[in-house]
Amino acid sequence: MEMEKHGGKRMGAGRPKGTNHYGEPTQPVRIPISKIDRVLRFVREREDELPLYGHSVPAGFPSPADDYAEGALDLNSHLVREPTATFFVRARGDSMIGAGIHDGDLLVVDRSLEASDGKVVIVSINGELTVKRLRQTKQKSWLTPENPDYPSINFQEQDDTHLWGVVTNVIHSL
Amino acid sequence: MEMEKHGGKRMGAGRPKGTNHYGEPTQPVRIPISKIDRVLRFVREREDELPLYGHSVPAGFPSPADDYAEGALDLNSHLVREPTATFFVRARGDSMIGAGIHDGDLLVVDRSLEASDGKVVIVSINGELTVKRLRQTKQKSWLTPENPDYPSINFQEQDDTHLWGVVTNVIHSL
DNA sequence: CTTTTTGAATAATGTAACAATATTCAAATG
DNA sequence: CATTTGAATATTGTTACATTATTCAAAAAG
Structure with missing residues (x-):
């Protein structure tokens, strides 16, 4: 057990990168x-x-x-990809039962997603919120319920009709 | 508008303490x-x-x-009341369609809740997980699907049959 | 006299810097 | 050949600091 030097420069010596607790770099952030x-x-x-x-x-x-x-x-x-563009709405009625949306379900809505043909969307009509499936061709847009007992309605963005966002998830409590 | 000095020492000058965004001091913390x-x-x-x-x-x-x-x-x-007793299971099949559980849905399961008559439960049978509604009287227990195409089965805790927990929420993606 | 402008005073903030610690490996030792 | 040792290097909690934000009273303007 001599008190001597143990070699000089050595390739590959030292703690390797990426061996920290998280497997990725860290950075100081001020926290209250x-x-x-x-x-x-x-x-x-x-x-x-x-x-x-x-x-x-x-x-x-x-x-x-x-x-x-x-x-x-x-x-x-x-469930939330874009927190700043996401909100919740509670579903009412059974007009979308075919899409797995039941009365009282909590809907996760993303405003940043493009509302294209086939998407389930939230629309406000005269200050009332509705869930419907959006169907659109180059000529026309419809809002169709997923329940044969309800009628489809023509859709067009107007003063009192606005598309709020696309429903991404349905949360059903038992 | 002269370019002159604007007074010397002044009591009470400067930004007051505690006027930060949080109303309390902050400290740097390393974050991945x-x-x-x-x-x-x-x-x-x-x-x-x-x-x-x-x-x-x-x-x-x-x-x-x-x-x-x-x-x-x-x-x-x-959705999670008891984090230490909660886990998720992905549902398969349509045997519980009547309870609003579709193929591929994510189920939130709480092990700390008591599985009583009428609750939707997760049971493992021979290493396979199943979702069923629990029905029980003083004499017997059944696991009933919520789909007329499937049969009810008798239920009894055994070596290869365990009750894992009660389903509290169903998350359905669109 | 009243209102507006100005800059000194001070706190807050994001990040670089640092000292202490942890980890690995090959040389030295036995 | 197995074990010990310390050089080399990354990680980490905290301090330091330059920059920004905020407030207030003196100075200027009206």
Whole structure:
């Protein structure tokens, strides 16, 4: 055990890049002190990510320690792509039952998506919000319900008729 | 408009303390770059809370500046009551179509809820996950599909049959 | 006298810089 | 050949600092 030098320059020595806790670079960001704890929890351990299981599972009960069969999911980022352009509307009635939209369901609406033929959209008509499927050709646009008991209506952007956005997800409570 | 000095020392001059955006001091914290956006949004204001609109709306388009008719909503806290006991399962097939569960839907499952008569539950049978409605009397338990094309099955907790939890929400993508 | 303009004073803020720590590898040692 | 050691380099929490934002009273204008 001599106190001597242990070699000079060596190629490939030192801690390799990308070996940090996150697998990506970090950067300092100013956080109000009262929120530091929560931010750190969110950042260090995937706080908002919950396990997503597939159809077949190993024996026994699921456990948070499992390596989830299909990974983890954060509802907010999964359902909301453009937070600044997203809002919620509660559905009423059963005119869109065929699209899986039931009375009382919560609709996730994205205003940044283009409303094209076949999309389910939110439209305000005379201050009332409605959910319908948009159908359009080069000549005309319709709003069609997904329920044979209701009629289609002609659609045209006017003073009292506005297209609010495209429905991306339907949340149904049991 | 002379170019002269404008007084010397003055008591009470300068920006007062506590006039920052948060009303409290801040401190730099290292954040992985991919999460900086999310953290900033969370920290600056009600990040995960997006507007929830009612059925009738004032004229014009909605704006984030609006005082939302029905307030704001955070999907995570709205859909997940008990984070440590919650997980997701993707539904397969149409045996529960009557309960609003379609093929490919994402199910929010809470293990901490008691599975009582009438609840929609997740059960593993021989390593396969199934969604069914639980019916039980003092004598017996059944798992019933919500589709007349499928049969009910007898239910009993066994080695290869386990009740995983109660389905609280169904997320349907369009 | 009242209103408007100005810049000194001070806090807040984003980011660079730094010291301390963690990690890896090959040379030195046994 | 296995183990120990320390040079080399990345990571990390925090400090430092230059820049920006904000406020107020003196000075200027009306």
